[in-house]
Amino acid sequence: MEKNNPFELDAVPRRVMPLIFLVDTSGSMDGAKIASLNVAVQESLKDVGEISKNNSDAQIKVAVLEFSSGTQWMYPQPIESESFKWQDLQASGLTSLGAAYSELNEKLSKSHGFMAEPTGSRAPAIILLTDGQPTDDYKHPLEKLKGNPWFKAGVKVAIAIGDADTNVNILAEFTGNKEAVLTVHNVDQLKKIIKTVSVTASQVASQSASVGVSGNGSTTPADAQSQVVSSVTNAVDTDDALKNVDQGDSTANSGTDDWENW
Amino acid sequence: MSELKIGTIVKLSTGTSAKVKQELGKGGQGVVYLVEVSGKKMALKWYHKHPGEAFHKNLLNNVHAGAPASNFIWPLAVTEEMNGSVGYVMELRPKEYQDMSKFILTHAKFADVHAQLNACLQICTAFQKLHIRGLSYQDMNDGNFFINPKTGDVLICDNDNVAPDKTSMGILGKAGYMAPEVVEGTTMPNRYTDYYSLAVCLFILIYMNRPFEGAWHLACPCDNNPEMAKKLFGFESVFIMDPTNTKNRPVPGVHNNVIRRWGVYPSFLGKAFCKTFSSGAIKDPTQRLMDKQWYNILLQIRSMYARCPHCGKETFIDVMAGNPHCIFCQKGIAVPSLKVGRFTIPLVEKQTIHSCLISDEQDRDAKAGEVVMKGGATGLKNTSDTPWTAMLPDGSVRVINKGEGMPAKPGLKVRFGQGETGEFI
Incomplete structure (x- = not known):
C-alpha cells in the first residue's frame, strides 16, 4: 500500500446489531433440554456469522445471559458472531427471570451498556429460552425494561421449552405479542426452532431489507417485530420439522412433550 | 408450500419449459433455482407467494418488451402457475461479477x-x-x-x-x-x-x-x-x-x-x-x-483522469478549477486543454480523446484521437477514420486525416468531422 494513497479503502462502517440470548439454566433445564440447547445455539451461531459477514448494512454481535438463581453473562461484552466461542451451559437452581430482565435493561444502554459502538448501534434481536415459570418478581423489572427504547425497537421472540410449566401469557408480556411465543415439545423441535428464530431475527433486525407495502395497505414499512413473526409463522406453517410447534395460544400439540432419554 | 422440487418441469410463457436442477439462493420474496431451458442453464426466480395478477401481467409485458439495455438481467419468460405461485426465467450471473x-x-x-x-x-x-x-x-x-x-x-x-x-x-x-x-x-x-x-x-x-x-x-x-x-x-x-x-x-x-x-x-x-x-x-x-446529467459529468471526470507529467501516476487534472495539481506528488500541472461542446479535456501525453466527447458516438470506448508530444510541444493526433478540419487564427484551414496531427496551440480550432468544433485553451 502506497503512503498517503488517496484511494486507500476502509470497509464502509456498519452499525452493530446485538443478538441477545436469554437462557434459562434453572434445574429443570438439566438433561436433554440444556444439552440440545447448547448444540443448537452453537450451530446457529455459525449461520448468524455468515449473515453478518455478508451483510453490508450491519454487523451482528452476540451476547448470552444465563439466569437461574442469579444471572451471568457468558462474556462481559457482545462479541462478533463470526468469532463467538460458545461455552456449554450447565443447569441448576431457580428461575430468576425478573433478575434477567433487570440485567438486560442495564445493558441496553449507550452510556453504560452494550449500545456504545463507535459505528453506531441498531436495536437488538432478543431470544428468550425458558422451560418454567419465574420464581422471582418479574413484573416490575419487565415494566422498566418495556420503557427502554432499545427494547421497544428490538425484535423479541420467546421459545417455551415444553408445555408443562411454561406460561405463554407470561412470555407474551415479554415479546409484546403471542405469535412471537413458540412452544416446542421435543429436542428436535427445539433445535430446529432455535436455528429458525436465530437466523430470521438476525436477518430481519440487521438488514435494511427492501420493504413492500404493509398488509393494511398503508405505505409504512412493517416493523422488524412483525416481519420476524410473519417469517417464523411461515416457517412453522410450511416446514415439516416444525409442524408440531405451538405458536401463541395454540395448544394443538399440548401433552406431546418428550424430553426423556435423549 | 410453493417451493419446487428438484426435477420439476415448469411450463413457460414462451412455449418451452424449464427443468429445476438446483436451488441457488433464498430471499424474502422467493427462491432462485438453477434450471435448464432447451438445454441451456438459466435462473428461475420463484415467488414464495403468488405476487398477484397485476404483477404477473406486468412481468409478461416486460418479457414482451425486452431489456432496455444489455446490462439488465431481464425476465425472458414467465412461468405458468404451479403450486399456487409463479416465477420468471432469466440469464445466470457470470462468476466474475x-x-x-x-x-x-x-x-x-x-x-x-x-x-x-x-x-x-x-x-x-x-x-x-x-x-x-x-x-x-x-x-x-x-x-x-x-x-x-x-x-x-x-x-x-x-x-x-x-x-x-x-x-x-x-x-x-x-x-x-x-x-x-x-x-x-x-x-x-x-x-x-x-x-x-x-x-x-x-x-x-x-x-x-x-x-x-x-x-x-x-x-x-x-x-x-x-x-x-x-x-x-x-x-x-x-x-x-x-x-x-x-x-x-x-x-x-x-x-x-x-x-x-x-x-x-x-x-x-x-x-x-x-x-x-x-x-x-x-x-x-x-x-x-437525471441519469443523462450524471453520465455527462462522469464522462468529463473520465476525460480528466490522466498521467501526471511529473510523477507519471494517474491523477485527476481538473483544468476547469484552475491550478490543478497531482493528487500524488502535489505538483502543479500546467497543460493546454481542449474545450469541445460541454467538455474540457486536459491534454497530456498519451491521453485518449474519446469519440463520444466530440461527436454523438454512442460507444463510450471508441477512440478518436491521442495526445502526442513533439519537441516539448503538445499536439493532437487523429486516430479515427473521420478527417478533422483545423482552423488557424488567420482563417486558413487544414485537413487532418487519420495518422496526422496538429499542434494544440491556444487560438487554434478544430472541427471533428460532422461533429463538434473544439478550441485549444
Missing part, C-alpha cells in the same frame, strides 16, 4: 479508477435507457448490482418491479436508498425516486461511504427504529457534505473514505452531489440530477 454489497464490505475492490468510472457510467446509461422507455425501476439498492471488479462491467438484477412510471408494484425500497418522499410515505416509487437512489449508489461507489450517514446519523442511537429512520432518511435528512448544514459531516476514524476522497475527485462532481442531495432537492424531486 460481484454483488455491490461486497464492494461496500471491501470483499471486492475495483481494479482501478477506470473500472470504477466505467461501472458508474454503465449504471447511468442503463437507467437512462430504462427511463426513456417510460419505465421506473423502483427498488434500486446495493443488492441489485453485480459488478466485474476488473472491468467495471455492470449487470442489473431484480427487474421484476420495473413498471411503467407512476405504477406501483408494491415495493417501497431499501432503507438508505429510498427517496425521502417514499420514506415519509407521501409517494410511491417513481422515476424521480429512481434518480435519488441512483445518486446514492453512485456516491457509494465513488466515495465509498453512505451519503446520509455522518455525525448526526451516528448520534441518533438507533437507526432501525421506524420513527428515527424517518428523521434520518426523510425530509429532514442532511447530506454529509451539505455546504451550508454541517451537522451530519463525516466523522474521522469512522467515515474515512469520503474524507480521503472528497478532495481527490474534481470539485464539480462533489457539487453535483451537493445539488442532488440539497435540502431543496430532498423536498422537490424535480431538482435532482
Whole structure:
C-alpha cells in the first residue's frame, strides 16, 4: 500500500446489531433440554456469522445471559458472531427471570451498556429460552425494561421449552405479542426452532431489507417485530420439522412433550 | 408450500419449459433455482407467494418488451402457475461479477479508477435507457448490482418491479436508498425516486461511504427504529457534505473514505452531489440530477483522469478549477486543454480523446484521437477514420486525416468531422 494513497479503502462502517440470548439454566433445564440447547445455539451461531459477514448494512454481535438463581453473562461484552466461542451451559437452581430482565435493561444502554459502538448501534434481536415459570418478581423489572427504547425497537421472540410449566401469557408480556411465543415439545423441535428464530431475527433486525407495502395497505414499512413473526409463522406453517410447534395460544400439540432419554 | 422440487418441469410463457436442477439462493420474496431451458442453464426466480395478477401481467409485458439495455438481467419468460405461485426465467450471473454489497464490505475492490468510472457510467446509461422507455425501476439498492471488479462491467438484477412510471408494484425500497418522499410515505416509487437512489449508489461507489450517514446519523442511537429512520432518511435528512448544514459531516476514524476522497475527485462532481442531495432537492424531486446529467459529468471526470507529467501516476487534472495539481506528488500541472461542446479535456501525453466527447458516438470506448508530444510541444493526433478540419487564427484551414496531427496551440480550432468544433485553451 502506497503512503498517503488517496484511494486507500476502509470497509464502509456498519452499525452493530446485538443478538441477545436469554437462557434459562434453572434445574429443570438439566438433561436433554440444556444439552440440545447448547448444540443448537452453537450451530446457529455459525449461520448468524455468515449473515453478518455478508451483510453490508450491519454487523451482528452476540451476547448470552444465563439466569437461574442469579444471572451471568457468558462474556462481559457482545462479541462478533463470526468469532463467538460458545461455552456449554450447565443447569441448576431457580428461575430468576425478573433478575434477567433487570440485567438486560442495564445493558441496553449507550452510556453504560452494550449500545456504545463507535459505528453506531441498531436495536437488538432478543431470544428468550425458558422451560418454567419465574420464581422471582418479574413484573416490575419487565415494566422498566418495556420503557427502554432499545427494547421497544428490538425484535423479541420467546421459545417455551415444553408445555408443562411454561406460561405463554407470561412470555407474551415479554415479546409484546403471542405469535412471537413458540412452544416446542421435543429436542428436535427445539433445535430446529432455535436455528429458525436465530437466523430470521438476525436477518430481519440487521438488514435494511427492501420493504413492500404493509398488509393494511398503508405505505409504512412493517416493523422488524412483525416481519420476524410473519417469517417464523411461515416457517412453522410450511416446514415439516416444525409442524408440531405451538405458536401463541395454540395448544394443538399440548401433552406431546418428550424430553426423556435423549 | 410453493417451493419446487428438484426435477420439476415448469411450463413457460414462451412455449418451452424449464427443468429445476438446483436451488441457488433464498430471499424474502422467493427462491432462485438453477434450471435448464432447451438445454441451456438459466435462473428461475420463484415467488414464495403468488405476487398477484397485476404483477404477473406486468412481468409478461416486460418479457414482451425486452431489456432496455444489455446490462439488465431481464425476465425472458414467465412461468405458468404451479403450486399456487409463479416465477420468471432469466440469464445466470457470470462468476466474475460481484454483488455491490461486497464492494461496500471491501470483499471486492475495483481494479482501478477506470473500472470504477466505467461501472458508474454503465449504471447511468442503463437507467437512462430504462427511463426513456417510460419505465421506473423502483427498488434500486446495493443488492441489485453485480459488478466485474476488473472491468467495471455492470449487470442489473431484480427487474421484476420495473413498471411503467407512476405504477406501483408494491415495493417501497431499501432503507438508505429510498427517496425521502417514499420514506415519509407521501409517494410511491417513481422515476424521480429512481434518480435519488441512483445518486446514492453512485456516491457509494465513488466515495465509498453512505451519503446520509455522518455525525448526526451516528448520534441518533438507533437507526432501525421506524420513527428515527424517518428523521434520518426523510425530509429532514442532511447530506454529509451539505455546504451550508454541517451537522451530519463525516466523522474521522469512522467515515474515512469520503474524507480521503472528497478532495481527490474534481470539485464539480462533489457539487453535483451537493445539488442532488440539497435540502431543496430532498423536498422537490424535480431538482435532482437525471441519469443523462450524471453520465455527462462522469464522462468529463473520465476525460480528466490522466498521467501526471511529473510523477507519471494517474491523477485527476481538473483544468476547469484552475491550478490543478497531482493528487500524488502535489505538483502543479500546467497543460493546454481542449474545450469541445460541454467538455474540457486536459491534454497530456498519451491521453485518449474519446469519440463520444466530440461527436454523438454512442460507444463510450471508441477512440478518436491521442495526445502526442513533439519537441516539448503538445499536439493532437487523429486516430479515427473521420478527417478533422483545423482552423488557424488567420482563417486558413487544414485537413487532418487519420495518422496526422496538429499542434494544440491556444487560438487554434478544430472541427471533428460532422461533429463538434473544439478550441485549444
